Amino acid sequence: MSWLLYRIVRAVVATVEDFTSNAAKGKPIPQNLPPDLHWLWDGLSMYETVQQAERSASRNPRLGAFVAAVKLPDDGRFHVLRTTASEGHHTVWGIPGELLQCVIHIQPISRVPPLR
Secondary structure (H helix, E strand, C coil), rough: EEEEEEEEEECCCCCCCEEEEECCCCCCCCCCCHHHHHHHHEEEEEEECHHHHHHHHCCHHHHEEEEEEEEEEECCCCCEEECCCCEEEEEEECCHHHHHHCEEEEEEEECCCCCC
């Protein structure tokens, strides 16, 4: 079984950095992340649908303005686990360059103006 998941990225052309974990980037673990969940910091957040990724990006715009469709083969290179209470959220572990090679499409996040 392969996985089709969606990752928030910064530009229309994704980079290895978009697929590098916060831990690998040397970012400190947030103080509000419980110790029993520190292992998530080594993985990447991805979502089951474009809409779920867009909702996450709208809550946290610094993550990026694009969504990459990522088709992960079931060949043992990647580990995917359904994590957190966030709808459709998965954590993915793998080598950043290999994850980048699995991107099949990137689209801008649709920003719907607020109702007046």
